[in-house]
Amino acid sequence: MILYLTHNDSPSGVYWGQVTDVVRFLNSIDGPPVRLVALVSGRTYRSSRRQIRDHCRDAWVIPQAPSISRWWANAATLAGVCAWTRPSGIICRGPFAADLALGMRRRRLTKRVCFDGRGAYAAETEEFLAPGNEPWMQTVKRLEHDAIHSSDFRLAVSRALVEYWRSHYDYAGEAQVIIPCTVSVPTDQSMASSTVQSAPAVALRGPRLVFSGGAAGWQSLGSLQPLLLNLLETQPNLSVLFLSRPDSGIAALAQRYPGRVDSRWVTVDKVHGELSGCDVGVMVRDDAVTNRVASPVKFAEYLSAGLRILISDHLGDYSDLVRRHELGWVCTPGQSLPRITTVDSKERDRLRAFAASHLTKEAHRASYQRVVDCLS
Numbered sequence: 001m002i003l004y005l006t007h008n009d010s011p012s013g014v015y016w017g018q019v020t021d022v023v024r025f026l027n028s029i030d031g032p033p034v035r036l037v038a039l040v041s042g043r044t045y046r047s048s049r050r051q052i053r054d055h056c057r058d059a060w061v062i063p064q065a066p067s068i069s070r071w072w073a074n075a076a077t078l079a080g081v082c083a084w085t086r087p088s089g090i091i092c093r094g095p096f097a098a099d100l101a102l103g104m105r106r107r108r109l110t111k112r113v114c115f116d117g118r119g120a121y122a123a124e125t126e127e128f129l130a131p132g133n134e135p136w137m138q139t140v141k142r143l144e145h146d147a148i149h150s151s152d153f154r155l156a157v158s159r160a161l162v163e164y165w166r167s168h169y170d171y172a173g174e175a176q177v178i179i180p181c182t183v184s185v186p187t188d189q190s191m192a193s194s195t196v197q198s199a200p201a202v203a204l205r206g207p208r209l210v211f212s213g214g215a216a217g218w219q220s221l222g223s224l225q226p227l228l229l230n231l232l233e234t235q236p237n238l239s240v241l242f243l244s245r246p247d248s249g250i251a252a253l254a255q256r257y258p259g260r261v262d263s264r265w266v267t268v269d270k271v272h273g274e275l276s277g278c279d280v281g282v283m284v285r286d287d288a289v290t291n292r293v294a295s296p297v298k299f300a301e302y303l304s305a306g307l308r309i310l311i312s313d314h315l316g317d318y319s320d321l322v323r324r325h326e327l328g329w330v331c332t333p334g335q336s337l338p339r340i341t342t343v344d345s346k347e348r349d350r351l352r353a354f355a356a357s358h359l360t361k362e363a364h365r366a367s368y369q370r371v372v373d374c375l376s
Helices: 013-026 040-054 068-085 095-104 120-128 136-148 159-169 187-193 221-234 248-256 268-276 296-305 320-325 345-358 362-373
Strands: 002-007 035-042 059-065 089-094 111-115 153-156 176-178 209-211 241-243 263-264 280-283 308-313 328-331
Touching: 002 013, 002 068, 002 095, 013 035, 013 040, 013 268, 013 296, 013 362, 035 040, 035 068, 040 059, 059 068, 068 095, 089 095, 089 362, 095 111, 095 136, 111 136, 111 362, 120 136, 136 159, 153 159, 153 362, 159 176, 176 362, 209 221, 209 268, 209 296, 221 241, 221 248, 241 268, 248 263, 268 296, 280 296, 296 308, 296 345, 308 320, 320 328, 345 362
Parallel strands: 002 035, 002 089, 035 059, 089 111, 111 153, 153 176, 209 241, 209 280, 241 263, 280 308, 308 328
Antiparallel strands: none
C-alpha cells in the first residue's frame, strides 16, 4: 500500500482536484493501492470528514494536533497508521506532511517518501501567509529544504519550481516529475456534464472576461482592478464576471460600470458552465516568487472551457506557454493592453483540445506511473 498524506488542508475545490481526484487516478494505474490519510483541524473535524469521505470513501480522516506550529505532534498518530498498514511509500503534500513521513522512514515504518511540492513554501510564508514572522519562516524553510533533499522522489507543479529548488536550495538531483495542476476529466467529458451554460446577468453582445478565484493575497485581486478599469474604460462593449465571494473592490467596479460587472459565488460543479459563457479568463498576479513558480488550476479550467487567457508575465510555466501556443495574451509592464475579442467555436475547440492533451491527469499518466513505481 501507498499512503497519500495531507496535513492541515481544508476541504475545497482545490483539495478535490489536487488530492482526492489524484488518489482516485493513482488507483487506476498499475501498482499497489493508494489510500488517503488526511490530518485535519479538530475544530472542523466532523464536517471535514464527511466532505472528504464523500469524495474518497476509504480515506482515513484524523483530527490533527492543535496548531500548525505543532505539526510534529502528529507523529504518533501517523506511526499508528503506518504500523497498521505497513505502506511501502508515502506521498506527502507539502513540507509538514513530508517531515512527518520522513520520520516514519527513519523509524522503518515505510521505505520511501515522495514530496509533493505544490509551490515555494518559505517564499509564500514570507510574502503572503506570515510576513514579518522571521522565526516561522525559517522553520518552514528548514522543512522545505529537508523535504527537497531527503525525499526519495519529488513531484513539482512546474519547471520553474524545480529551478527554484536548484537556485535556492542547491538541489542537483533528477529524481522528480513535473505535473501541473490539472482538470480531473478529459475536456469532452467535462463539457458533456455541463448541460446548462450560464447566461450573463445583463445580455451584452461584446466579449466577456471572467476572474475565477478568491481574495487570497497571491490572487492579486487588488492589482487586477487597475487593469480591468483600463479595459472597461477603453473597450465599451466589454463585460466582466467575477466568480468570487463578495469583495469591496468588485462592488466598486460594479457601481462604476453598472450592467457590465457581475459577481457571484457558485459551487464547484457549476464553475465549468459559468466559464463556458465567457470568452477570456484572467490570470494577472503580482510578480512574487510564489507566483513565479505556481501552477494555478484555473489555467486548466479556463482552457477546458474554451477560453483564451489574459495572463501576467512570469506566472509559473504558463506565460511562456501562452506565447508559444497562442493561447491568449501576456500582459507585460509598459506595453499597451490587447483588444479583447469574442472567441469563435473553432478557436474554442482548439483551446479545449489543448487542455485535453496537456492539462488532464490522463495526459500525465506516465509521470504518475513513475511516482507509483518509485514507491512500490
